Amino acid sequence: MIPAGFRKWRFHWFECPACRHRAWQTFANVSVSPKPPRMTWRFWCERCGAYSALLQPMMPSIAAALILLFIGPIAFVFIYRALLAGLPFEWLVAIFGAFWITQPLITLAITRWAYTYVPAA
Numbered sequence: 001m002i003p004a005g006f007r008k009w010r011f012h013w014f015e016c017p018a019c020r021h022r023a024w025q026t027f028a029n030v031s032v033s034p035k036p037p038r039m040t041w042r043f044w045c046e047r048c049g050a051y052s053a054l055l056q057p058m059m060p061s062i063a064a065a066l067i068l069l070f071i072g073p074i075a076f077v078f079i080y081r082a083l084l085a086g087l088p089f090e091w092l093v094a095i096f097g098a099f100w101i102t103q104p105l106i107t108l109a110i111t112r113w114a115y116t117y118v119p120a121a
């Protein structure tokens with residue numbers, strides 16, 4: 001049973017600090033505390049039931065900024081240049097599909113590289 005308030009996030013690397021279970025999906029709960037204003041990230045291990053947190057809580061914001069700043073503009077420039085070159089519409093759909101497929105894999109790679117989990121306090 002998944003604890004109340006936790007949701008499954010696909011394509012987010014998870015490594016439990018208690019049992020070293022590794023998975024390409026995680027169960028997470030994000031809450032906001034009013035004073036001081038801060039987001040709290042909690043993760044749950046489906047194997048041992050332990051709770052964990054991120055060592056550096058700013059990493060999800062940095063990962064989202066990287067995806068926003070790099071994936072979107074790169075895709076836009078690539079598709080825009082393809083339109084200017086006169087590429088047929090079917091190829092543009094194929095290019096968009098390729099970006100749609102690779103974006104979750106890029107998210108998985110960023111979370112694998114950037115996220116370090118520690119036992120929750």
